[in-house]
Amino acid sequence: MSRARRIRAEVTAGWHSFLRRRTAVFFTFFFPVILVVIFGALVRTQPTDGGLFAEPGAYYIPGYLATVVLFTPLSRIGSEIARHRDGNRFEKLATTPLTRGEWLLAQTIVNIAIIGIACVLILGLVLAITDATIAPSIGLLWLGPLVVLGVVLFCGFGAILGRVSETQDGVIAASNTIALPLLFLSDTFIPLSLLPEWFVPAIELSPLTYFSRGVRAVTYPPAGDTLVPAIAILAGLAAVFFLAGAYAIPRTE
Amino acid sequence: MEHALVAEGIRREYDGTIAVDGVSLSVDRGEIFGLIGPNGAGKTTLIRALTGTTDAEGSVTLLGDAADAVDDARIGLLPQSFSPPDRLTPRELIDYYGDLYDDRRDTDAVLEDVGLTEAAETWYENLSGGQKRRACVGITLVNDPELLFLDEPTTGIDPAGRRSLWRLLESLADRGRTIFLTSHSMTEVQRLADRVGLIQAGSIVAVGEPTDLIAKHGGSSRLVIGTAEAVIEAAKTAIEAAGFDAAGGLEAVVVENVSPVEISAIVEAIEAAGIEYGSLTWTEPTLEDVYLELTGEAFEGVGTPGAGAIDRDGDAVDVSAEEGSA
Numbered sequence: 001m002s003r004a005r006r007i008r009a010e011v012t013a014g015w016h017s018f019l020r021r022r023t024a025v026f027f028t029f030f031f032p033v034i035l036v037v038i039f040g041a042l043v044r045t046q047p048t049d050g051g052l053f054a055e056p057g058a059y060y061i062p063g064y065l066a067t068v069v070l071f072t073p074l075s076r077i078g079s080e081i082a083r084h085r086d087g088n089r090f091e092k093l094a095t096t097p098l099t100r101g102e103w104l105l106a107q108t109i110v111n112i113a114i115i116g117i118a119c120v121l122i123l124g125l126v127l128a129i130t131d132a133t134i135a136p137s138i139g140l141l142w143l144g145p146l147v148v149l150g151v152v153l154f155c156g157f158g159a160i161l162g163r164v165s166e167t168q169d170g171v172i173a174a175s176n177t178i179a180l181p182l183l184f185l186s187d188t189f190i191p192l193s194l195l196p197e198w199f200v201p202a203i204e205l206s207p208l209t210y211f212s213r214g215v216r217a218v219t220y221p222p223a224g225d226t227l228v229p230a231i232a233i234l235a236g237l238a239a240v241f242f243l244a245g246a247y248a249i250p251r252t253e
Numbered sequence: 254m255e256h257a258l259v260a261e262g263i264r265r266e267y268d269g270t271i272a273v274d275g276v277s278l279s280v281d282r283g284e285i286f287g288l289i290g291p292n293g294a295g296k297t298t299l300i301r302a303l304t305g306t307t308d309a310e311g312s313v314t315l316l317g318d319a320a321d322a323v324d325d326a327r328i329g330l331l332p333q334s335f336s337p338p339d340r341l342t343p344r345e346l347i348d349y350y351g352d353l354y355d356d357r358r359d360t361d362a363v364l365e366d367v368g369l370t371e372a373a374e375t376w377y378e379n380l381s382g383g384q385k386r387r388a389c390v391g392i393t394l395v396n397d398p399e400l401l402f403l404d405e406p407t408t409g410i411d412p413a414g415r416r417s418l419w420r421l422l423e424s425l426a427d428r429g430r431t432i433f434l435t436s437h438s439m440t441e442v443q444r445l446a447d448r449v450g451l452i453q454a455g456s457i458v459a460v461g462e463p464t465d466l467i468a469k470h471g472g473s474s475r476l477v478i479g480t481a482e483a484v485i486e487a488a489k490t491a492i493e494a495a496g497f498d499a500a501g502g503l504e505a506v507v508v509e510n511v512s513p514v515e516i517s518a519i520v521e522a523i524e525a526a527g528i529e530y531g532s533l534t535w536t537e538p539t540l541e542d543v544y545l546e547l548t549g550e551a552f553e554g555v556g557t558p559g560a561g562a563i564d565r566d567g568d569a570v571d572v573s574a575e576e577g578s579a
Contacts, residue, residue: 002355009352013338013345020340020376087336091306092392095330096353252307 006098010106014080018110028114032067032122039189040064040130055191057132058220062212063188064126068118069147070208071179073111073154074161077245078171080107081162085250094251101246108155108242115151119143139218142227146218146234150211153238157207159245188212207241210234255317257282257400257431262311263302265295265455272298273309274455280448282399285422285432287446289439289540291550295455296435297333300404303433304330316400326354329398333405333435335389339378343369343388346377351395358397367391368417383414390418400431407441419445439540449540453548463540470546471538476508476516478523479532488528495522511535 019025039060043053053060084090093103123143126132134140158175165171184190186208192200203209214230216223258280265273273295280286288296302309305320313320316327337346344360351357364370367387372380377388390406403422407415422445426432436442442449443463450460459466480488485501492499492508495518500507508519516535523530544550 005355006353009349013341013349016345017338017340088332088334089337091301091332092330092335092337092350093353094306095304095325095328096350096396097325097355098353252301252305 002097003102007102007106007109010098010103011109014107014110015113018076018114028068028072029118029121031071032064032118033125035067036064036122036125037129040126040132052190052194056220056222057126057130058134059191059216059223060130060189061123061126061132061134061219062215063183064122065119065147065215066150066183066186066188066208066212068115068122069150069211070154070183071175072115072118073108073151074158074175074179075172076111076114077104077107077155077158078162078165078175079168081159081249082165082168082171085166086168090250091252100249100251104155104159104242104246104249108152111155112148112151116144116147119147134219135221137218139227142218142231143215146211146214146231149231149234149238150208153207153211153234153241156238156241156243156245160241160248163248163250182206182208186212187216207234207237210237255282256280256314257284257316258286258303258433259314260303260311261313263299263309263313264311265298265302265307265309271455273302276311276452276455276457278450278457278460280431280433282431283426283429284447285426285434285445286448286450287442288433288435288450288452289437289442289544290452291437294452296437296452297404298455299452300330300333300402300433300435304328304402306330306332326356326396327399329393329396329401331389331393331401331403331406333408335392335404337377337389337392340376342374342376343380343384343391344373346388347391347395350392354396356397357395363391363394366394366421368421381411381414383410383417386410387414387418390421394425398430401425401433403432403434405435405437407436407438415441439544443540451540451544451547453544453550458547459543466543467538467540469543471540471542472546473510474512474535474537476511476519477502477532477534477536478506478508478519478530479504479534480506480523480528480530484528487526488523488530491522491526491528492519495519 039053040057127134161174161178162171165174185203186206187203188208192203195203210230210233213226214234217225217227217230256279260279261277263273263276264271276299288299290296298307301307302311303313303320315323341349343364347360347363351360361370364373367390369384369387369391372384377385380388386406386409390403393401393403407418410418419441422432434442434445446463448461449463449466451458459470478488482504485506488506489499489501492506497508497511497519511519513535516533520533
């Protein structure tokens with residue numbers, strides 16, 4: 001009961017803090033919208049010629065969802081840690097019963113709520129303005145756990161970034177530097193067939209790859225049944241990154 | 254009396270620089286202990302060592318338990334330059350930090366304690382500097398701690414807000430709370446603290462009651478009479494004839510060991526001799542003098558109570574850097 005109360009208090013504070021930063025709210029949702037509009041509606045490719053964006057629209061759904069599942073936790077958690085350090089908030093929290101794991105869990109819950117809403121909006125936008133179609137099926141319910149696991153994973157990653165970066169500027173720079181290549185080299189927007197053979201094994205090293213494959217398995221039937229291995233690996237990585245992230249959160253100055 | 258805090262051999266080093274060097278001290282329950290020293294003396298590092306928010310050598314006992322075993326709910330910490338989430342209101346901040354504890358004080362009671370009832374619904378970022386610090390102190394009080402660590406709690410607060418916080422801290426002490434306070438305001442520590450520790454370069458150079466330290470190390474009270482250099486000798490003669498020891502200075506005569514009630518006798522003596530003076534400045538020794546005496550360094554903090562000046566019309570013309578009184 002005490003633990004639930006502590007986490008609820010941290011979630012409430014984090015949720016209010018986020019909602020009251022209107023620019024943060026706006027760009028959290030606007031950034032993926034821009035990508036959907038540019039890559040899904042503006043960029044034209046002749047499918048017979050191959051190349052970028054030559055696959056059917058539904059193929060790219062994992063990429064669009066990945067923009068928020070990847071970027072938002074990395075930058076938000078990292079920045080939050082930097083803000084906490086600047087304001088000596090961790091020093092204060094270290095003398096309260098709140099643990100590092102509880103703090104990260106609460107921040108993760110806030111991110112799950114934000115990103116969950118963003119994913120629904122993105123999915124609707126993709127279906128509305130691109131040629132993507134999704135056949136209704138019970139399997140689509142797996143999108144929820146996939147998004148949750150992806151957010152947990154990258155919240156942990158963001159906590160590690162926040163620990164190693166000393167300032168908010170540093171966090172933003174580091175998260176962009178890491179997230180941008182991950183976004184395009186994780187079996188998201190670029191099919192493996194367009195990459196050099198020697199590079200393909202490196203794709204397996206990206207945690208985002210398993211999110212992408214899991215989402216594609218339930219939204220793009222031609223991808224084949226890769227859901228179980230993808231979600232299993234994603235769950236394992238989420239647990240490892242969350243624990244590492246919780247450990248990385250500073251408790252002393 | 255039972256100790257609320259016992260620290261032995263606290264030492265903390267950063268990259269070869271010793272921030273705290275073998276500090277040992279104890280604080281009694283219900284006591285306000287003021288740690289004073291200039292910026293960089295080691296105050297914040299010592300508080301961090303005592304609260305376990307930095308790794309340090311030595312041992313710390315809080316409320317009878319080892320520092321890492323004491324119940325968090327019994328301790329309250331206001332870190333230096335603490336800044337809570339700035340788009341929450343004081344009410345939300347009190348609720349947030351309060352809900353981190355099993356037993357917590359009523360939000361309205363805390364807001365009333367720190368005088369923020371009317372500003373309870375204003376975002377933290379829109380509060381004045383004084384209101385912000387009071388909100389931070391309120392956050393520290395949510396769990397009704399027995400032992401409070403306050404690292405420069407009044408920095409950045411206007412004089413009225415500072416006095417309001419002082420009264421709050423005094424009322425907490427009256428209710429049996431133990432307060433470990435750091436400050437670089439001599440005025441603050443001299444007013445609040447039952448005992449004072451002076452810290453220089455990571456070492457405690459003296460501990461004691463302010464009045465004892467001042468009596469032992471602060472020197473005597475003095476009256477400085479500003480006057481023309483040409484009449485200094487005549488002024489000295491007149492003052493000595495009235496029964497006081499006087500010494501000449503640069504455009505001033507200095508009279509040592511003068512109590513406030515003796516000032517009028519000296520003024521009458523020089524006026525009877527027809528000597529004009531520009532100002533009278535009476536000072537009593539302060540902790541600042543103690544610090545200077547013990548460390549050989551002028552204190553660069555703020556506030557020296559006990560200094561005042563009067564021009565020949567009887568108007569106050571000069572007080573201490575902060576808010577001293579004549």
